[in-house]
Amino acid sequence: MREQMLENSEVNWSNTPVDEEELRELCVQLKAPECSIKAIILDNSASPIGGAEQNGMEYRLLFKALQVNRSVTYLSLIGNHMTSEAITTCLVPMLKANSTLQQLNLQDNKLYGSDLLAVTEALRTNPQSALSVLILTANPVGKIQGFNLKISEATFNGITKTLRQIAPSKR
Secondary structure: OHHHHHHOOEEEOOOOOOOHHHHHHHHHHHHOOOOOOOEEEOOOOOOOOOOOOOOOHHHHHHHHHHOOOOOOOEEEOOOOOOOHHHHHHHHHHHHHHOOOOOEEEOOOOOOOHHHHHHHHHHHHOOOOOOOOEEEOOOOOOOOEOOEOOOOOEEEEOOEEEEOOOOOOOOO
């Protein structure tokens, strides 16, 4: 069934643990110049790879492939236990390099204020970034001094990009 999904322009493996072999196969396709995948939806699909604790690091291969991919415009990773380590070592390098991703949904993970700052800094350093929607609801973002978490717009490289739903999670 998953092989058929890879032939379509959307990969939706939500609510099913993704194993390393499947992820490697997806990454090979993402790195191919003829890749036509537009959306990747892996909501609630984190699974420990190599016995690792769930923390989002299992997606390191995906983020590395997305550094060079030029077709994916939508990525959803809702509820995948992504931690600061996964953000700084995997997601941030991808955001610094990727120029086609337009929407990123990181709702209901384990992102904090410092993670949000790392993400915004990555976007500032990538003048080619197309990211216009970043969803961070239900994360323990907390307060960042001098940064209004209820902003509706943020400026990266002089380009105003609308960022929806950036607000601290309910306590």
